[in-house]
Amino acid sequence: MKDAVPPAVQRALRARFPEALDSARRLLRQPSVSATGEGVAECAEMVRQMMAEIGCKTRMWKKGGHPLVIGELDVGAPVTLIEYEMYDVQPVGDLDAWKVPPFAAEVRTVPGVGRAVVARGSTNSKGALANHLFTWKTIRDVDEMPVNLKILAEGEEEISSANFIEYIRTHRRELRAQGAIANDYSEDLRGVPTVYLGVKGCLYLTIWSRGNRTAGGPMEGEIHSSDAVWIASPVWRLLQALDTLVDEDQRPVIDGIWDEVRRPAKAEVAMVRRLAKKFDPKTWLREGKVAKFKYDLPKVDLLLRYLYEPTVNICGIHSGYVDHGGTKTILPHEAYAKVDIRLVKDMTVGGTLRKLRAHFAKRGFGDLRIDVHGPYGPARTDPTSWIARAAIETVEAHGKVPEVWPSSGGTMPAFAFDEYLHLPWVATGLGHGAHAHAPNEYASIDGMRRFIAAEATLVYTAAKRGKAVAK
Amino acid sequence: MKDAVPPAVQRALRARFPEALDSARRLLRQPSVSATGEGVAECAEMVRQMMAEIGCKTRMWKKGGHPLVIGELDVGAPVTLIEYEMYDVQPVGDLDAWKVPPFAAEVRTVPGVGRAVVARGSTNSKGALANHLFTWKTIRDVDEMPVNLKILAEGEEEISSANFIEYIRTHRRELRAQGAIANDYSEDLRGVPTVYLGVKGCLYLTIWSRGNRTAGGPMEGEIHSSDAVWIASPVWRLLQALDTLVDEDQRPVIDGIWDEVRRPAKAEVAMVRRLAKKFDPKTWLREGKVAKFKYDLPKVDLLLRYLYEPTVNICGIHSGYVDHGGTKTILPHEAYAKVDIRLVKDMTVGGTLRKLRAHFAKRGFGDLRIDVHGPYGPARTDPTSWIARAAIETVEAHGKVPEVWPSSGGTMPAFAFDEYLHLPWVATGLGHGAHAHAPNEYASIDGMRRFIAAEATLVYTAAKRGKAVAK
Known part of the structure; x- marks a missing residue:
């Protein structure tokens, strides 16, 4: 040319x-x-x-x-x-x-x-x-x-x-x-x-669980862990809430989140087929020091998932006493997770956030606080x-x-x-x-x-x- | 006298x-x-x-x-x-x-x-x-x-x-x-x-989830969170495993854990009845800065649960990036929780640990490592x-x-x-x-x-x- x-x-x-x-x-x-x-x-x-x-x-x-x-x-x-x-x-x-x-x-x-x-x-x-x-x-x-x-x-x-x-x-x-x-x-x-x-877009969130009047739990500071028998723990609450966001394969199951996920067009699938010819899964895994993919699928299907599916990932989670060597027995009053949700077409930042909040509210986790950082569509x-x-x-x-x-x-x-x-x-x-x-x-x-x-x-x-x- | x-x-x-x-x-x-x-x-x-x-x-x-x-x-x-x-x-x-x-x-x-x-x-x-x-x-x-x-x-x-x-x-x-x-x-x-x-006894554990050949996930260090779409996350794995340990009320549901819990004897229930007369739940809640108990029960029943029920509590949990103000997007290669399990008669340290391991193994979480600290019966x-x-x-x-x-x-x-x-x-x-x-x-x-x-x-x-x- x-x-x-x-x-x-x-x-x-x-x-x-x-x-x-x-x-x-x-x-x-x-x-x-x-x-x-x-x-x-x-x-x-x-x-x-x-x-x-x-x-x-x-x-x-x-x-x-x-x-x-x-x-x-x-x-x-x-x-x-x-x-x-x-x-x-x-x-x-x-x-x-x-x-x-x-x-x-x-x-x-x-x-x-x-x-x-x-x-x-x-x-x-x-x-x-x-x-x-x-x-x-x-x-x-x-x-x-x-x-x-x-x-x-x-x-x-x-x-x-x-x-x-x-x-x-x-x-x-x-x-x-x-x-x-x-x-x-x-x-x-x-x-x-x-x-x-x-x-992909990225909705980066900090999701907080704290003791409060609705959900119970200590509200101002950690208490002794012996009280876990009759006082609710904000840590369990966070884990239980997060656990509703993904399925066994760690794929998102937030209510309605897949409704707006656009299927790849024919031309896009054709592109992925061409890409798949060059893509070497083994090299990729070796470079990341990862033993295997989540799915046992042909290369094209693997790439289609990689490119066209949203995710809910935990970048970090923290609560309470996390040092090693000690045995501090506490019931922490707060816990948080740093979560990134990758968005694909036609998901939007606002729509996804609304769905997440509705999902939590429906399951009784409406009291969890969600802070939003640098949202990208x-x-x-x-x-x-x-x-x-x-x-x-x-x-x-x-x-x-x-x-x-x-x-x-x-x-x-x-x-x-x-x-x-x-x-x-x-x-x-x-x-x-x-x-x-x-x-x-x-x-x-x-x-x-x-x-x-x-x-x-x-x-x-x-x-x-x-x-x-x-x- | x-x-x-x-x-x-x-x-x-x-x-x-x-x-x-x-x-x-x-x-x-x-x-x-x-x-x-x-x-x-x-x-x-x-x-x-x-x-x-x-x-x-x-x-x-x-x-x-x-x-x-x-x-x-x-x-x-x-x-x-x-x-x-x-x-x-x-x-x-x-x-x-x-x-x-x-x-x-x-x-x-x-x-x-x-x-x-x-x-x-x-x-x-x-x-x-x-x-x-x-x-x-x-x-x-x-x-x-x-x-x-x-x-x-x-x-x-x-x-x-x-x-x-x-x-x-x-x-x-x-x-x-x-x-x-x-x-x-x-x-x-x-x-x-x-x-x-x-x-009560106390079994204090660190439960680790790490990337490995059975469960997948990064094995040597964090990877980019965009890979969450096709690589399993050890953090989700830990959360999903922990979530099977308690019910909605955060009461233990480890397989068989209640089999060895001894019901209080008559003389013990009588003691608790006497105790309940002096016990003031409101003062207790105020001192701990806690809004409410997990259960809406009469004082005697509340105390019976407090004294005669085991618990599984999370003293701390950690994985990945947990600073505030940043938006680091990673898929961490490991996560751990510090868990204390309070034991009541006739539970034993060894028996409870065996049950926990069997519970995990049955649900496909047998690869989680459990470190035991200072176990008390x-x-x-x-x-x-x-x-x-x-x-x-x-x-x-x-x-x-x-x-x-x-x-x-x-x-x-x-x-x-x-x-x-x-x-x-x-x-x-x-x-x-x-x-x-x-x-x-x-x-x-x-x-x-x-x-x-x-x-x-x-x-x-x-x-x-x-x-x-x-x-």
């Missing part, structure tokens, strides 16, 4: 690559740890300036938290793209495990990969952010930009995306566009890239949508056959494009990196070259394909 | 009371915190010397842990008593909450109580230990001791009594006697003493036994009407007398103290006088009443 990018732009991107590498390393040298706040404000300003150099109108937006950096470039093109970026990073973690200082952005040879920038954020995701900005700047220098851009670079991806979600929710008019893109280095070690057309892009086609075509133009996933098993705030803007979105990208969240995070330098070239292709391809949907 | 104590002994006990108070304060000034080991060895030696001054053959015995101090006095009397004592204390806790240094044994006026020794261990139980040793020493000085004594003073009561239980289990021949006594200050603020004829003394009668008669000889409890709701290692020695035992004592385990623990000085006088009465009464059972 012929590349849609004008030869002059292709040449400039290749010739100026040292600038691209420099700008990525410069951005990586600026810490931006959202969990601690280290360097976040400085990094936001650096990103704003890089956007301004492309010719964007820029601004910062925040409602508490770290700023969302917004860059808008209106060239009067029929097609407008929303470009999702993140400039925050995870904490560096165990410094002794790093072979280089995590914010030095040194170039090292990674066995099996080649030369790579080793730094916190290199692959997740400041490398791709810098590469994107470089690509757009170069196109602007050499050619007319064929699309309008609305660039949203958030500083809270690692801590729940509150500003980003709130901005999308409250700025629908300003965010009119034809599609949204959240690209990153997606090639694995074999060089196979992925195209993601969906993510699910998101799905139709594989026949113009942006999905543009993304696949782009990857193929660079000689690669992508794994097309109808959904990731994980969660990111893409639901905001889906739920609030009704826009198709896609997550893909050439290039390779690894060790996100871990020590010695890296991004391949050759991969950056491929990423940049493919992103230019995507811009021109989107300009062409997106016209059909632009009114 | 006439006091059985010779007038010369009574006079000496009164005249020498300043010595008794001195020796109690001296013992209290010696720290003996079993949890940390602070002063324990020095205190054990001090107790050994005090026993030697009575004329006891003394020795220390330990198999790990803190020594059991043993004093034997054989005067060739027909009746032998085992005297249970403890010389260890709880940690002092929050020092700022103490009005006096916890090991200064200062004398202060306690409102509503009068002059009292304020010190860690004063009421639990070094005050009574010193008072006991003083009583026996004085009897020896003035009269013939009318009984033989086997005094066992343990240094691990606050940390599970391992040495004590092991000694009893392995020295049955040396411990031949007619009865055992575990007396302490038992009067409440109204001056009403108690006689306890039983305790239940203990019950027949209210018509000679030692129960001697104890009640003693209290009455001092002008008091005791509350006679067929059992405490709590646990102490008295089961060792019952299970290994087949000896009737009793726990009572005049005198008053409070704030055991808490700051500003105290023992009333007037109460010490009453305790000493009554203990002398018990020795002479036991000599008389015990003869009938001594062969």
Whole structure:
């Protein structure tokens, strides 16, 4: 397939690559740890300036938290793209495990990969952010930009995306566009890239059981466990309530929760069949140090469950005395569990929460308190949508056959494009990196070259394909 | 009722009371915190010397842990008593909450109580230990001791009594006697003493659920919670297993557990009826800050459940991520609960554990690991036994009407007398103290006088009443 990018732009991107590498390393040298706040404000300003150099109108937006950096470039093109970026990073973690200082952005040879920038954020995701900005700047220098851009670079991806979600929710008019893109280095070690057309939603809850006048139990502090014979325990109450949420296979049985679960469409099942050919369950289990799957099913059915079923999982649970070596005999006055419910299409955050509360109320557990943290809805892009086609075509133009996933098993705030803007979105990208969240995070330098070239292709391809949907 | 104590002994006990108070304060000034080991060895030696001054053959015995101090006095009397004592204390806790240094044994006026020794261990139980040793020493000085004594003073009561239980289990021949006594200050603020004829047993367990080849789940560390859709969670497994242990009222439903629960005898029900007259549920609930009991039952039935029913209680539970403010999405590879099962007659530690394991195995939870800590059996003394009668008669000889409890709701290692020695035992004592385990623990000085006088009465009464059972 012929590349849609004008030869002059292709040449400039290749010739100026040292600038691209420099700008990525410069951005990586600026810490931006959202969990601690280290360097976040400085990094936001650096990103704003890089956007301004492309010719964007820029601004910062925040409602508490770290700023969302917004860059808008209106060239009067029929097609407008929303470009999702993140400039925050995870904490560096165990410094002794790093072979280089995590914010030095040194170039090292990674066995099996080649030369790579080793730094916190290199692959997740400041490398791709810098590469994107470089690509757009170069196109602007050499050619007319064929699309309008609305660039949203958030500083809270690692801590729940509150500003980003709130901005999308409250700025629908300003965010009119034809599609949204959240690209990153997606090639694995074999060089196979992925195209993601969906993510699951995630409703993260703390469910509390405390002694109270309705249910009984100690209300202000632990009491002696000998009283368990005639005083109700909030711990048992929590366990009994939680136990009603799943069946023997630990699948959700919250009243009505399956009513809104959308069955995969034919095109999606076909995608899963193609995926199943590459998927190796044994390797997957070995990497996770897991002995077996819950279900003894063929690969396609296993993947269909993985991608199209909701879950209720316990991330943590705590009550009372949990030290080892002692025998403290108490009846604790409170207990809580941290529960995440993964949502699939067409489940919603609000609807699921209402069902959970009704489920508890019906069984006499209406007194349990539920705190909601960072709720994300699910998101799905139709594989026949113009942006999905543009993304696949782009990857193929660079000689690669992508794994097309109808959904990731994980969660990111893409639901905001889906739920609030009704826009198709896609997550893909050439290039390779690894060790996100871990020590010695890296991004391949050759991969950056491929990423940049493919992103230019995507811009021109989107300009062409997106016209059909632009009114 | 006439006091059985010779007038010369009574006079000496009164005249020498300043010595008794001195020796109690001296013992209290010696720290003996079993949890940390602070002063324990020095205190054990001090107790050994005090026993030697009575004329006891003394020795220390330990198999790990803190020594059991043993004093034997054989005067060739027909009746032998085992005297249970403890010389260890709880940690002092929050020092700022103490009005006096916890090991200064200062004398202060306690409102509503009068002059009292304020010190860690004063009421639990070094005050009574010193008072006991003083009583026996004085009897020896003035009269013939009318009984033989086997005094066992343990240094691990606050940390599970391992040495004590092991000694009893392995020295049955040396411990031949007619009865055992575990007396302490038992009067409440109204001056009403108690006689306890039983305790519940306690089987304290840590129940572990971990990923494994049979049940699935991650085996070496947490994995991403998105995998909950196809990987089994050890946390759910623990919750589902625990949930089978109790019914809606949180009463035990472990297979066969009620088969060995002995119904209260007529004499016991009669005791409970008498107790119920004094028992005020509202005061009890107010003190524990509890809104209500599990059952809406008349006082007698409530007390019968309290005293004669086993329980399965969760003292603590833990798994995974339990911090607040974050949203870490993991599927933990292990979870555990700290469970105490209170045993009533005729349940045994071994039998209950076997039933629990069989219950789990039958339901497919045989892979859960169960660690057993400090298991205590239940203990019950027949209210018509000679030692129960001697104890009640003693209290009455001092002008008091005791509350006679067929059992405490709590646990102490008295089961060792019952299970290994087949000896009737009793726990009572005049005198008053409070704030055991808490700051500003105290023992009333007037109460010490009453305790000493009554203990002398018990020795002479036991000599008389015990003869009938001594062969």
